[in-house]
Amino acid sequence: MHVVIMGCGRVGAMMAAALERLDHSVAVIDKDAQAFRRLGQDYHGQQVVGTGFDRQVLVEAGIERAAAFAAVSSGDNSNIISARVARETFGVEHVVARIYDPKRAEVYERLGIPTVATVPWTTDRLLRTLLPDGVASAWRDPTGRVAVLQVPYHEDWIGHTVKEFQGATGCRVAFVMRFGTAVLPVAKTVIQSDDHVYVAALSGTLSDVTAAAAQAPEESN
Incomplete structure (x- = not known):
């Protein structure tokens, strides 16, 4: 299937690599072209410069044929707006947004956007190791x-x-x-x-x- 990832930080780059190893096609969006260096030489998918909530940018990344969309940039607002556009405008079935502020996560879940609240998740992982x-x-x-x-x-x-x-x-x-x-x-x-x-x-x-x-x-x- 085709997957669009918004954000080419460490998480976005690792997701792209993992998806390609599973033989999925991938497009990565980031407003900073230098961020694509993280993808490495083995990456064969699309690299699209722009913001993940710009409809034209999403279309260029293949959102109209995408089965999944992941918003994993460093900004909560950008992630949730992009996720909503992917879900509500383009009808992407599987959408997830990374959220740093756990207080916002419940609101976004009510909007029908699954979220990964990074801070609580990381805390739990650390505690399971310590305790x-x-x-x-x-x-x-x-x-x-x-x-x-x-x-x-x-x-x-x-x-x-x-x-x-x-x-x-x-x-x-x-x-x-x-x-x-x-x-x-x-x-x-x-x-x-x-x-x-x-x-x-x-x-x-x-x-x-x-x-x-x-x-x-x-x-x-």
């Missing part, structure tokens, strides 16, 4: 407000229900990995030995949730 015990999130929404993470839990939680676990930790159990299979639990689902419990929680509460899960459940009278 391999499950404290780092496995997924975070575009605003960075809600996270899904695997929580280590005290062995005494085995035999207790998801409802009890949620009440004690203040989170919601999103799913349980049991014998390699994902299970969507209900309130009466009982935690079994070797279950991996993934919970959804507000970002500011992750430490509290993890600490609560590590404590033995209180025995009811």
Whole structure:
């Protein structure tokens, strides 16, 4: 398929190279012709000088036959405007925009433009490296407000229900990995030995949730 990339920074250049290795045709747009040096001698796609929200520039890059468009320049506004033009004017099916400001990501998602919020994503990747015990999130929404993470839990939680676990930790159990299979639990689902419990929680509460899960459940009278 044909893919148009707006922005020839490190990310844009790496995407172009990866797509060509997969035998896709690629066009890269950047307002600075010197940026195309990052593409290297092995790149055989188009190089189009201009802004990614200029319709004529997009047409020159083959947007009318493109199956995908990625806006990965260094400017949030340029990325989202370009992505909207690609989606709304040219009807490109697969569109994504890189966003640096996580507060804007939710707004853009509501406009129907999938976004990659660079700062929260990078933070999560670093935390997963630093904290391999499950404290780092496995997924975070575009605003960075809600996270899904695997929580280590005290062995005494085995035999207790998801409802009890949620009440004690203040989170919601999103799913349980049991014998390699994902299970969507209900309130009466009982935690079994070797279950991996993934919970959804507000970002500011992750430490509290993890600490609560590590404590033995209180025995009811």
